[in-house]
Amino acid sequence: MKYFIATVLNKGVKDEYGFYADNKKEAHYLAKIKFTGIIIKIVEATPPLEDRLKQFKNNFTKNLSKKKLKPDALIASIRQLAVMSNAGISIHDSIKEIADSTNDKRLKKIFYSLADDINSGSSLSKAMENYRFELGNLTLAMIELGEKTGNLAEALYSLANMLEEIRANVVKFKKAMAYPRNVMIAMAIAFTILISYVVPKFKSIFDQLGAHLPLPTLILLKLEYIFNNFGPYVLAGLILTFFVLRYLISNYTNIRFGFHRLLLKIYLIKNIIKFATLSRFTLVFAALIKAGIPIAEALDTSISMIDNLVLKTKLLHVKATVEKGGTLNEGLKETKLLENMIIQMVAAGESSGQLDDMMSKVADYYKMRFDAIIDGLAEAIEPIMLIMIASMVLLLALGIFLPMWNMGQAVQGSGG
Numbered sequence: 001m002k003y004f005i006a007t008v009l010n011k012g013v014k015d016e017y018g019f020y021a022d023n024k025k026e027a028h029y030l031a032k033i034k035f036t037g038i039i040i041k042i043v044e045a046t047p048p049l050e051d052r053l054k055q056f057k058n059n060f061t062k063n064l065s066k067k068k069l070k071p072d073a074l075i076a077s078i079r080q081l082a083v084m085s086n087a088g089i090s091i092h093d094s095i096k097e098i099a100d101s102t103n104d105k106r107l108k109k110i111f112y113s114l115a116d117d118i119n120s121g122s123s124l125s126k127a128m129e130n131y132r133f134e135l136g137n138l139t140l141a142m143i144e145l146g147e148k149t150g151n152l153a154e155a156l157y158s159l160a161n162m163l164e165e166i167r168a169n170v171v172k173f174k175k176a177m178a179y180p181r182n183v184m185i186a187m188a189i190a191f192t193i194l195i196s197y198v199v200p201k202f203k204s205i206f207d208q209l210g211a212h213l214p215l216p217t218l219i220l221l222k223l224e225y226i227f228n229n230f231g232p233y234v235l236a237g238l239i240l241t242f243f244v245l246r247y248l249i250s251n252y253t254n255i256r257f258g259f260h261r262l263l264l265k266i267y268l269i270k271n272i273i274k275f276a277t278l279s280r281f282t283l284v285f286a287a288l289i290k291a292g293i294p295i296a297e298a299l300d301t302s303i304s305m306i307d308n309l310v311l312k313t314k315l316l317h318v319k320a321t322v323e324k325g326g327t328l329n330e331g332l333k334e335t336k337l338l339e340n341m342i343i344q345m346v347a348a349g350e351s352s353g354q355l356d357d358m359m360s361k362v363a364d365y366y367k368m369r370f371d372a373i374i375d376g377l378a379e380a381i382e383p384i385m386l387i388m389i390a391s392m393v394l395l396l397a398l399g400i401f402l403p404m405w406n407m408g409q410a411v412q413g414s415g416g
Contacts (some may be wrong), residue, residue: 329347
């Protein structure tokens with residue numbers, strides 16, 4: 001929402017009023033309704049400091065409370081909606097019935113709101129736009145697919161299957177991470193106990209003997225000092241930093257873009273994001289092409305469900321290339337996201353008129369690549385975990401035993 005100031009002439013007196021609107025056209029419309037008198041001018045302006053602070057507080061609070069719907073509840077409601085839609089029941093009645101029957105309070109609230117919007121003449125995809133975060137980009141893309149193809153029930157069945165597959169991959173991911181996570185938690189607890197109780201005892205010994213302390217010992221002592229004197233402040237600072245970063249990433253596109261670019265440079269995470277995105281993109285795009293939707297329009301819908309802004313921007317260039325008269329394979333090649341083999345498959349599909357079948361094969365390929373990454377996650381994490389454990393043990397061992405060894409040598413030398 002933008003802030004506007006309207007200058008209004010009423011009974012020979014000029015007054016200025018501040019208000020919010022989406023754009024200047026809406027601002028003129030709202031001003032005519034809100035204010036009595038002649039509208040002299042309307043200009044966009046910076047909101048007052050009080051308004052900005054209030055908006056920041058509201059956005060921050062909203063961001064903290066914002067949560068996606070529980071996967072099980074969403075999948076069950078999508079399946080129920082698919083069955084009812086296939087049976088010929090109207091979307092409005094179907095959604096209202098689901099809202100009445102569900103025990104999930106958040107889902108109930110959202111579905112009642114969707115039913116009201118549809119009753120007011122809005123389409124299902126348009127109504128869902130207000131709940132993009134809660135429902136997810138994939139849900140909106142598949143609903144739009146169903147509306148465009150005229151077969152909403154089939155799109156809903158496909159969506160439910162995709163959501164179940166995503167949930168299964170999340171479960172796999174959590175299982176793969178369980179062992180490394182538990183080991184690292186145990187190591188963190190052990191390290192904390194050593195820093196809090198063991199290192200201070202050695203510190204007093206080192207101080208009494210006045211020994212020359214090596215670097216690992218100095219690091220341990222510095223950590224002990226920070227932990228025991230500023231531990232609660234460091235913890236509070238980390239928590240505050242987390243929530244501030246979360247707010248900035250959610251509300252500022254340039255910061256979100258930078259964060260998404262950073263994620264694409266991190267070991268393992270970059271491949272999980274890349275292949276998950278390409279798998280979903282090609283799957284939805286193949287379904288749209290098979291339904292006879294023009295390529296540019298199919299790209300628009302498929303790209304809209306992508307969360308990562310960096311990948312989204314690259315794939316938007318594909319759409320621009322196609323709209324300028326270029327081929328799909330040329331646009332995809334420019335992104336440098338897809339392997340040369342895949343580009344050749346797309347080119348073959350375009351030249352033979354079998355792009356829909358070829359894109360289905362490409363979607364299967366990326367699904368296979370993504371599944372392979374998730375299945376091999378535990379093995380891929382093991383080297384990182386071993387390096388971290390070895391580093392912690394080495395720091396503790398060298399930090400505590402090196403000074404003692406040096407003192408022992410010094411005692412032996414003086415005795416000789």
